[in-house]
Amino acid sequence: MTGMIGKLFNLSDRVALVTGSSQGIGLALAEGLGAAGARVIINGRDGDKLEAAKAALAAKGLTVSVAAFDVTDEAAVTAGIDTITREFGGIGILVNNAGMQFRTTLEDYPLEKWRELMRVNVESAFIVGKAVAKGMIARGTGKIINIGSVQSELGRPTIAPYTATKGAIKMLTKGMCADWAKHGLQINAIAPGYFKTPLNQALVDNPEFSSWLEKRTPAGRWGTVDELIGAAVFLASPASSFVNGHILYVDGGITSVL
Numbered sequence: 001m002t003g004m005i006g007k008l009f010n011l012s013d014r015v016a017l018v019t020g021s022s023q024g025i026g027l028a029l030a031e032g033l034g035a036a037g038a039r040v041i042i043n044g045r046d047g048d049k050l051e052a053a054k055a056a057l058a059a060k061g062l063t064v065s066v067a068a069f070d071v072t073d074e075a076a077v078t079a080g081i082d083t084i085t086r087e088f089g090g091i092g093i094l095v096n097n098a099g100m101q102f103r104t105t106l107e108d109y110p111l112e113k114w115r116e117l118m119r120v121n122v123e124s125a126f127i128v129g130k131a132v133a134k135g136m137i138a139r140g141t142g143k144i145i146n147i148g149s150v151q152s153e154l155g156r157p158t159i160a161p162y163t164a165t166k167g168a169i170k171m172l173t174k175g176m177c178a179d180w181a182k183h184g185l186q187i188n189a190i191a192p193g194y195f196k197t198p199l200n201q202a203l204v205d206n207p208e209f210s211s212w213l214e215k216r217t218p219a220g221r222w223g224t225v226d227e228l229i230g231a232a233v234f235l236a237s238p239a240s241s242f243v244n245g246h247i248l249y250v251d252g253g254i255t256s257v258l
Contacts (some may be wrong), residue, residue: 008239012037015088016236017045017081019071019128020098022049025147025225027056031093032229033236034062038093041065045237071098071124074131077163089137090106093236094132097147098123099165101199103158114161114220122166126173129187133180140184143236146173148191150251154258166191178243186244188235195223219252 016038018203020026027042034040034057042057042064044050050066065088069080084091100120102113125146136142151163154172169189176187194213196204203209204222214220231250234240251253 009237010037011093011233014038014236015041015090016093016095017041017043017067017084017128017132018093018095019043019124020095021095022046022053024199025195025203025228026095026097027053027190027192028225029097029232030064031057031062032226032232033093034064036202036233036237037227038070038236039063039065039088040107041067041088043071043080043098044183045070058137062227065231071128072119077127077131081135085135090134090135091132092141094128094146095142095145095236096128096169097146098128099147100200101159103160103162103202106160109130109161112233115167117161120124121162122168122172125169129159129172131175133176134184136185137183139235142185142201143240144176144180144185144187145232145235146176146187146189148173148189148247148251150191150193150255152191153249153255154246157251171248174245181244186235186239186240188243188246188248190228190231190235191247191249191251192228193217193223193249193254195225195228197225213254216258217252217254218257223250223251223252 016033018030021030021042022044030040030042047107065079069076128146146169148169149166155163173189
């Protein structure tokens with residue numbers, strides 16, 4: 001049984017690209033996939049931050065590579081993926097994690113920020129997903145994991161556009177499954193609840209919000225990013241070979257009670 005389980009969750013010889021992985025959730029997922037055996041490529045726009053992330057992972061005994069390109073720029077994505085494929089082989093695992101947040105009341109929300117959120121949170125998953133899927137389709141196999149949110153289901157004041165982007169990620173995941181499952185791909189999403197990340201630092205630092213969250217979450221606390229690794233390894237591995245178009249909420253139970 002040990003051998004069977006090990007095989008189901010083994011990512012050895014798989015090339016994994018994780019977008020937006022210089023910090024937070026993306027960095028944690030890159031570490032987890034690497035620990036499971038994948039050859040991980042971390043991505044972002046800031047080369048210095050990527051090199052620092054690479055060094056941090058190296059200090060933990062992991063060898064990762066860096067691919068700095070803008071996931072909202074189709075030409076840059078195409079060039080970046082071509083380079084990865086040429087140097088490391090076809091991408092077998094894609095984690096679409098790049099994302100941003102901007103908070104203000106909806107009536108005052110700047111149009112340019114709406115458009116930026118749509119580009120970074122949704123359009124990037126479409127651009128990178130489409131580019132990587134072409135190679136996966138040709139090989140007849142591949143895993144795509146999009147990063148959604150509890151806001152794929154729930155609304156909160158001051159983040160309506162972010163909620164719209166994460167709702168779009170939920171349905172893009174299902175649409176990718178509808179188009180690409182027949183080619184041997186599994187496309188799923190992880191929807192984190194409230195985790196202590198740089199994106200959520202303003203909420204972590206707000207005692208009133210933290211108290212509310214801990215009372216409303218059945219688990220009674222914030223999540224830590226390493227608690228997302230198991231879900232990512234599962235969805236990236238042979239263990240999820242018949243899981244497709246699924247949104248996996250990793251949220252301490254909050255979507256069960258709200």
